[in-house]
Amino acid sequence: MERPTSTDDWDRHWGDYAEAAAANPAQRYRLRLILSHLAFSGARAHLVDIGSGQGDLLVEVRRRWPQTELLGIELSEAGCRIARLKVPHATLLQRDLLKPGDVPPAFRRWGSHAVCSEVLEHVDRPDRLLLNASAFLAPGCRLVVTVPGGPMSAFDRHIGHRRHYTQETLSAVLEAAGLEVERVAAAGFPFHSLYRLAVLARGRNLAADVAGPSSWFRRGVMRAFDATFRLNLPTSPWGWQLVAIARVPG
Numbered sequence: 001m002e003r004p005t006s007t008d009d010w011d012r013h014w015g016d017y018a019e020a021a022a023a024n025p026a027q028r029y030r031l032r033l034i035l036s037h038l039a040f041s042g043a044r045a046h047l048v049d050i051g052s053g054q055g056d057l058l059v060e061v062r063r064r065w066p067q068t069e070l071l072g073i074e075l076s077e078a079g080c081r082i083a084r085l086k087v088p089h090a091t092l093l094q095r096d097l098l099k100p101g102d103v104p105p106a107f108r109r110w111g112s113h114a115v116c117s118e119v120l121e122h123v124d125r126p127d128r129l130l131l132n133a134s135a136f137l138a139p140g141c142r143l144v145v146t147v148p149g150g151p152m153s154a155f156d157r158h159i160g161h162r163r164h165y166t167q168e169t170l171s172a173v174l175e176a177a178g179l180e181v182e183r184v185a186a187a188g189f190p191f192h193s194l195y196r197l198a199v200l201a202r203g204r205n206l207a208a209d210v211a212g213p214s215s216w217f218r219r220g221v222m223r224a225f226d227a228t229f230r231l232n233l234p235t236s237p238w239g240w241q242l243v244a245i246a247r248v249p250g
Helices: 010-023 025-038 056-064 077-086 126-136 154-158 167-176 191-202 205-210 216-229
Strands: 046-050 069-074 091-094 111-117 137-148 180-187 241-247
Touching: 025 056, 025 111, 025 137, 025 191, 025 216, 025 241, 046 056, 046 126, 046 137, 056 069, 056 077, 069 077, 069 126, 077 091, 111 126, 126 137, 126 167, 137 167, 154 191, 167 180, 167 241, 191 216
Parallel strands: 046 069, 046 111, 069 091, 111 137
Antiparallel strands: 137 241, 180 241
């Protein structure tokens, strides 16, 4: 994830929440959504994970499609370090995509597929981040984007959310970055939405709940939510998980 101001400390974030993030049923639900929308063909794909965090998406893609070449771009040194241990065959670049910079020649216009998951809500200029990231993406690259919709919780603010999106505002950001939007949909109803309501109710106390080693009780609750998330409707106007498909022009 990228850092727009000095108040966001992503090295500390992954130190505090790496274990909880890996076990988060909402994250596993998003992974299933993303993987179902990547639409890999038989050709060898080049995947760019924009804001790759601690590498969980890269791990899953490597497991399912071992021939796929992987590039993760991440602001946090701690996130890159964790991801390199999890998926040593991937290339990890530590980079602030809110700032322009030269693209390594080997990765210029490289990606045939890309993902930007739960990143745009953390930055003040999401269009700029996507525009800078586009230098890594080949013409016609398929980009899957996820962002939260619905109300913002105290925990969301604690981890640096600037905004939550509607289908219209997400589409506007993608278009402002010069991308061609194929579709934007809301997903996650009803069980992901119920989970988000529980997060809202817990408030800032959730930060202490999820930091550090997991308890057996928390693991049990997460497994229960994970099972119910498989029963969510594919799309629903009441879903609070937004998923967009866009392409790089050309």
